[in-house]
Amino acid sequence: MKVAGEYYQTIWLDPQDETVVNIIDQRFLPFEFSIERMKTVYDAVQAISEMKVRGAGLIGATAGFGMYLAGLNASDNWKIFRRQMVEAADLLKNARPTAVNLAWAVDRQLGALEHAKDSSEARVVLQKTALDIAGEDRESCRLIGEHGVKLIEQISENKEGAPVNILTHCNAGWLAFVDYGSATAPIYLAHKRGIRIHVWVDETRPWNQGSRLTAWELAQEGVPHTIITDNVGGHLMQRGMVDMVIVGSDRTTSTGDVANKVGTYLKALAARDNGIPFYVALPSSTFDWNLKDGIAEIPIEERSGNEVKKVMGWLKDRFVEVSIASPESPAINYVFDVTPARLVTALITERGICSPSPEGIRSLFPEFSGILQ
Ligand code: MRU
DSSP, rough: OEETTEEOEEEESSSSSSTTTEEEEEETTTTTTOOOEESHHHHHHHHTTTTOOOOOHHHHHHHHHHHHHHHSSOOOHHHHHHHHHHHHHHHHHTSSSSHHHHHHHHHHHHHTTTOOHHHHHHHHHHHHHHHHHHHHHHHHHHHHHHHHHHHHHHHHHHTTTTOEEEEEOOOOOOGSSSSSOOHHHHHHHHHHOOOEEEEEOOOOOTTTIIIIIIIHHHHHHTOOEEETTTTOOHHHHHHHHHHHHEOOOOOOEOOOOOEETTHHHHHHHHHHTTOEEEEEEEOOGGGEOOOOOOHHSOOOOOTTTHHHHEEEEEEEHHHHHHEOOTTOOOEEOOOEEEEEEGGEEEEETTTEEESSHHHHHHOOOOOTTTTTT
């Protein structure tokens, strides 16, 4: 994606110094475009837990590079090196609980290490695997765009070219992945192809990923959009102002239950009540093949209640934090929820579109048939 005319991925190896991995610190967007240099696995853990980087795909890519940085800083002694890598893996896996891409990327790095015979070979393997994880994430999102755009094209034809109104929640955009985004990839491609679209952007309290990040991305790409408060979607749907919903996912079970940013479930309920298709776009790295019951089994992150009671905002030239709630009252902050498969119209993946069911998922990912019984 381009920012002010210049191409960026959300994470990249520094071309001048390969011991450094660069990220965009998303906490300051859309007001400041700030690039941070990561040099250690601790930098990567902090970037994930403090949400400098966020979104399932990007969390996975950051974990992949975090393992690479851990390898660079680990002992040359092969036995100690391997022990340090296991410790680094634990640190990364505990940085945030819900997005399964995190554990997936760390395990992939640990698996790749099994083929190395000493620390210097391991460092080469870790760099290659980190770059592969990031490259595959980018390509998966590009393909999600190719598949998903057909759904938008169909609605556009049915509406005889009138704008297709798409509602999205949170940020499953370019900033949540390495490039393109999952939910936004079909949107960007439709816009590029000249299909008339308009995006309703849920603000996504309490962290405002929608109003700060998705809206900024769409503006950079010139996609018509409007920010709405989180509770407006149902009203818009009742008035015929939403043609489809596309959201992302942080973890999807082998049965098609979808964990995504809190509030997604309510949008799915409203969409079902109004006969509006509800799509979930995800790369296969977001499937948790071992889980069958999303509500019972997917760990839901709980963050500080302060995120609910305070907001960060931009005042002239700097960020300020203001309180927006009664100081005496406690607040609770569950940051994801689970939408059961029965409310999802279809999943859009890099291999195509399928029903959110073991059969549908198996048809695209036959290599997991053993698990998907
Ligand atoms: O808490 P976040 O910002 O890391 O949450 C992730 C998200 O942005 C959403 O849940 C998104 O829709 C899926 S991530 C591709």
